Amino acid sequence: MRQSILIALAASFSLWGSVWAQEKYPNKPVTIIVPQAAGGANDAIARVVAQKLTEQTGQSFVVENRAGAGGNVGTAAAAKAKADGYTLMITADSAQVINPFLYQRTGFDPVKDFEPVAPLARAGYVLVANPSFPANNMSELIAQAKANPGKFAIASAGNGTLNHLIGEMLQKATDIKLQHIPYKGAAAAATDVVSGQVPLSVQSMPSSIAFVRAGKLKVLGVVNEKRVAALPDAPTIGETVKGFGATPWYGMFAPAGTPKDLVQFVQNEVSKALDSGDARDRLATLGCEPFKGTSEQLATIVRDDLVRWSRIVKESGAKVD
Structure with missing residues (x-):
């Protein structure tokens, strides 16, 4: 009887371990949508980060460029993706906090449709x-x-x-x-x-x-x-032109509703990636510098920049559509 109970318990723990292993994140490739074309700053930064996340987790993080409409096409696609942690977005500040004031219709809400994950880099x-x-x-x-x-x-x-x-x-x-x-x-x-x-x-x-x-x-x-x-x-x-200047940033987002524990996991992995010497060296070669922070800090940056760029776009008179 005792032996039968032990065998049953062992089988139970084995099954539980198997289920846990299957559900461990990530257990399949993760898509990182980049709403800009290959060859630009956002694409280059995304590929540095994706490679580090792949190395750290043992699972593929794959960059997928979805350019168009100044970043609106890819950003809208990311907003509509399943909120399961297997679709992320690395984007430039322009698509996230400037486009809402340039376009009559972007296809996304920069705050309601996304979970901020982490800031990544600043670029010259x-x-x-x-x-x-x-x-x-x-x-x-x-x-x-x-x-x-x-x-x-x-x-x-x-x-x-x-x-x-x-x-x-x-x-x-x-x-x-x-x-x-x-x-x-x-x-x-x-x-x-x-x-x-x-x-x-x-x-x-x-x-x-x-x-x-x-x-x-x-x-x-x-x-x-x-x-x-x-x-x-x-x-x-x-x-030369007093008062002129802007320092663009790049950040990672997930679709709204992505579980908080997955967001925290990716944020931790991003922080680890930005601490690595080879990633910092590669970003420096690109003329960029790491911009470490939390999801809460990125959320604050987005809210503050929406206010700032609303004013700048209005003053510049720039419009698209």
């Missing part, structure tokens, strides 16, 4: 030009543009993207007129500036730093409030 942004462009700094650009209103084109990653809006802000702040040329992604825009098809573009460091270091693009000014470590000698635009 630069105004770059083809080496043959006659201006070599912001003062010269402003003088050239005022003497030739509407003559010079500025490429962006697409209507409503962050570099499009920064370009609009720059024109407003300097009282110059540039011709906006939207592309399907930052990489395509950077390539055409390198080839001389378009003279100017606002670019993230990840999508432009290799061209800058190779002498195929020149930096007219850094968009960030402070100079960036990857280009310490490059002045900020704000050093």
Whole structure:
């Protein structure tokens, strides 16, 4: 009798252990939606993080680019995904806190439709030009543009993207007129500036730093409030245009309703990933720096930036649709 009870208990514990193992998260590949095209800052950062999460958990975290409408297509898809932890989103601040004021319809609510997981990184942004462009700094650009209103084109990653809006802000702040040329992604825009098809573009460091270091693009000014470590000698635009500046951030979100314990698990793994030396080195190579924080901190950043960008978009007059 005693032996039978022990055998039954052993079988019971074995079954419980098997069920626990099956339900342990993650037990299948996790999709990370990136609402921007491959080759840009968000894509590069997402791939660094996805690789680290794959290494740490032993399960695949797969980046899936769903570009379109300045990030709205992928963001709306993430908002509608099953809230089971197997769909996450890594996005730029532009799609999450700027698009709601640029578009009449985005297909998502930036607060109600998402569970913030963790901030990931800050990236440097630069105004770059083809080496043959006659201006070599912001003062010269402003003088050239005022003497030739509407003559010079500025490429962006697409209507409503962050570099499009920064370009609009720059024109407003300097009282110059540039011709906006939207592309399907930052990489395509950077390539055409390198080839001389378009003279100017606002670019993230990840999508432009290799061209800058190779002498195929020149930096007219850094968009960030402070100079960036990857280009310490490059002045900020704000050093010429007082009060101008923005420091874009990137963060991870899950669909609203994702269980809190799964959100906490991913947040912990992200924190561990950002602490690793190789991830920090790879981000530095891209011209980015880790931006560690909690889900609560990311939620606060989103709420504060919605207020801030609402004002900036209104003042800039930028609209898409």
